[in-house]
Amino acid sequence: MKTILVTGGTGYIGSHTVLELLDNNYNVVIVDNFSNSSPIVKNALEKLAGRKIILYNIDICDKKALEQIFKKHSFSGIINFSSYKAVGESVALPLKYYNNNMKGILTLLEVMENYKVFNLVFSSSATVYAEDNEMPLVENDKLSTDNPYARTKLMTEEILQDVADADCKWRFIALRYFNPLGAHKSGEIGESPNGIPNNLAPFITQVAIGKIKQLSVFGADYNTPDGTAIRDYVHVNDLATGHKLALDLLLNTDAAVSFETINLGSGKGYSVLEVISEFEKVIERKIPYHITARRTGDMEQSLADITKAAQLLDWRPRYQLSDMCEDSWRWQTRHPDGYKQ
Numbered sequence: 001m002k003t004i005l006v007t008g009g010t011g012y013i014g015s016h017t018v019l020e021l022l023d024n025n026y027n028v029v030i031v032d033n034f035s036n037s038s039p040i041v042k043n044a045l046e047k048l049a050g051r052k053i054i055l056y057n058i059d060i061c062d063k064k065a066l067e068q069i070f071k072k073h074s075f076s077g078i079i080n081f082s083s084y085k086a087v088g089e090s091v092a093l094p095l096k097y098y099n100n101n102m103k104g105i106l107t108l109l110e111v112m113e114n115y116k117v118f119n120l121v122f123s124s125s126a127t128v129y130a131e132d133n134e135m136p137l138v139e140n141d142k143l144s145t146d147n148p149y150a151r152t153k154l155m156t157e158e159i160l161q162d163v164a165d166a167d168c169k170w171r172f173i174a175l176r177y178f179n180p181l182g183a184h185k186s187g188e189i190g191e192s193p194n195g196i197p198n199n200l201a202p203f204i205t206q207v208a209i210g211k212i213k214q215l216s217v218f219g220a221d222y223n224t225p226d227g228t229a230i231r232d233y234v235h236v237n238d239l240a241t242g243h244k245l246a247l248d249l250l251l252n253t254d255a256a257v258s259f260e261t262i263n264l265g266s267g268k269g270y271s272v273l274e275v276i277s278e279f280e281k282v283i284e285r286k287i288p289y290h291i292t293a294r295r296t297g298d299m300e301q302s303l304a305d306i307t308k309a310a311q312l313l314d315w316r317p318r319y320q321l322s323d324m325c326e327d328s329w330r331w332q333t334r335h336p337d338g339y340k341q
């Protein structure tokens with residue numbers, strides 16, 4: 001059984017991916033500093049997987065600590081989720097983001113090289129795409145970033161490309177997520193934002209359970225059918241499967257891989273009002289909202305072309321927006337305070 005290191009494995013997408021790996025005959029070791037998650041996720045994962053999970057509470061920027069783990073385990077590959085990911089916070093605290101996100105990946109790559117582990121799946125983001133591309137977005141479209149968070153994703157992709165160009169032993173896949181949504185069907189793991197949510201879905205569900213009074217819809221004057229911005233929502237379980245398939249490809253030595261970027265989205269766009277309406281169907285009541293000004297930096301629409309994911313990974317999204325809303329709602333009602341005790 002191959003052992004995979006998952007950094008940030010107790011986070012939202014990381015935890016769902018850990019479950020997917022365990023369900024598909026991989027051994028998993030998690031490292032996490034719990035800066036944006038909780039140790040109780042491990043208990044939930046062990047309950048769902050029906051087996052113990054090895055987890056180390058370390059920061060991947062701590063080279064000595066990371067080396068201890070590479071000394072103890074022989075990894076076939078790595079999936080790296082460890083990174084700060086709040087766009088707004090990255091604008092306010094750029095040094096925090098550059099230091100954590102860039103030092104983290106550089107330390108990880110250095111230790112990987114020292115221990116001869118050359119397969120890495122990297123958690124990237126659709127925010128690396130320039131705003132003036134035609135929709136849907138294709139992997140070789142123009143790239144441009146306008147905030148430190150997105151810049152750390154793009155810079156990391158460029159680093160991986162350079163490292164792969166310099167030595168063919170490296171095998172990298174960068175998965176560009178569009179808008180992750182939903183939760184594991186059990187309702188036992190899900191998105192648990194610290195403080196006031198940034199993203200739309202947790203905001204909606206927290207309004208629905210009465211934790212937050214009203215949803216602000218950021219702008220209704222876009223050039224879209226109902227005036228609100230359009231996004232490509234993809235179920236977190238579909239994302240988890242995408243990571244497993246990317247890892248399978250890297251570990252298949254017959255497959256020639258150096259550095260590939262792959263979109264993971266549903267290929268379907270929904271407006272903010274359409275998402276609200278889908279949630280209202282699931283929770284069977286109205287979501288109170290008011291229209292406010294656009295949020296700085298928001299794009300009018302973002303839509304994934306997922307042809308490459310189908311061709312390279314044989315990956316296709318299985319879940320619809322209704323599934324994402326149902327699964328998000330189940331998680332929210334079972335865990336009104338997320339992972340906070």
Ligand code: WQD
Binds near residue numbers: 085200229
């Ligand atoms: C979705 C839509 C908002 C909240 C972000 C990051 C991106 C990625 C995914 C990490 C937009 C609108 C939202 C609210 C609203 N994260 N909205 N009221 O901005 O598309 O992408 O999350 O990789 O990097 O940028 O997601 O969920 O914040 O917003 O009207 O209270 O909902 O304007 O149109 P976004 P989001």
